[in-house]
Amino acid sequence: AQSVTQPDIHITVSEGASLELRCNYSYGATPYLFWYVQSPGQGLQLLLKYFSGDTLVQGIKGFEAEFKRSQSSFNLRKPSVHWSDAAEYFCAVGTGTASKLTFGTGTRLQVTL
Amino acid sequence: GAVVSQHPSWVICKSGTSVKIECRSLDFQATTMFWYRQFPKQSLMLMATSNEGSKATYEQGVEKDKFLINHASLTLSTLTVTSAHPEDSSFYICSARDLNRAANEAFFGQGTRLTVV
Numbered sequence: 001a002q003s004v005t006q007p008d009i010h011i012t013v014s015e016g017a018s019l020e021l022r023c024n025y026s027y028g029a030t031p032y033l034f035w036y037v038q039s040p041g042q043g044l045q046l047l048l049k050y051f052s053g054d055t056l057v058q059g060i061k062g063f064e065a066e067f068k069r070s071q072s073s074f075n076l077r078k079p080s081v082h083w084s085d086a087a088e089y090f091c092a093v094g095t096g097t098a099s100k101l102t103f104g105t106g107t108r109l110q111v112t113l
Numbered sequence: 114g115a116v117v118s119q120h121p122s123w124v125i126c127k128s129g130t131s132v133k134i135e136c137r138s139l140d141f142q143a144t145t146m147f148w149y150r151q152f153p154k155q156s157l158m159l160m161a162t163s164n165e166g167s168k169a170t171y172e173q174g175v176e177k178d179k180f181l182i183n184h185a186s187l188t189l190s191t192l193t194v195t196s197a198h199p200e201d202s203s204f205y206i207c208s209a210r211d212l213n214r215a216a217n218e219a220f221f222g223q224g225t226r227l228t229v230v
Binding site for chain 1: 145147149155156157158159162206208210214215216217218219221222223224226
């Protein structure tokens with residue numbers, strides 16, 4: 001069965017600093033990859049996704065992610081973090097289809113002013 | 114396009130009562146929907162796959178008699194939490210699969226926060 005690992009439970013960055021959130025997956029083939037953000041008490045918002053093609057994917061809110069097959073990773077990046085980016089971030093994978101997803105444990109991002 | 118609506122957004126119920134949560138695909142037909150559960154400060158875990166016109170498929174450890182799923186139409190799936198107890202308090206979120214999208218991508222509803230008192 002596939003699995004998703006987000007090694008960092010909690011990350012704190014200063015506003016304006018760069019950000020990288022890590023995501024590793026375990027699956028025999030290339031999965032469908034997603035990053036979602038969840039604010040406290042809210043639902044999920046899709047930041048970006050990778051299905052195929054260019055391994056560098058641009059998303060909303062200035063986020064990007066790079067799929068690295070050799071490392072089984074799909075790390076999320078943002079060059080300059082804003083205080084409003086403070087939230088929980090989930091990496092998710094779909095295998096076979098992009099519909100039934102397995103989620104990572106999440107990374108809580110705190111932004112200091 | 115690909116809008117999924119979940120109702121209610123939040124609900125409080127007494128222990129022992131049942132609660133129904135609806136998941137609707139507003140602008141597409143969804144033969145398959147998925148129900149996830151998220152306990153506080155935890156990740157989302159798939160509970161079951163809802164299939165239109167047939168029985169739901171439950172993940173290991175999920176009680177099918179407690180979490181009743183009905184997918185009677187191509188745009189509506191319902192999750193009923195029967196005889197709810199405080200430990201059922203959680204955030205429930207559905208997604209609906211759009212066969213017209215690449216890789217049959219699914220789209221999420223906004224979730225339902227259930228509190229059992």
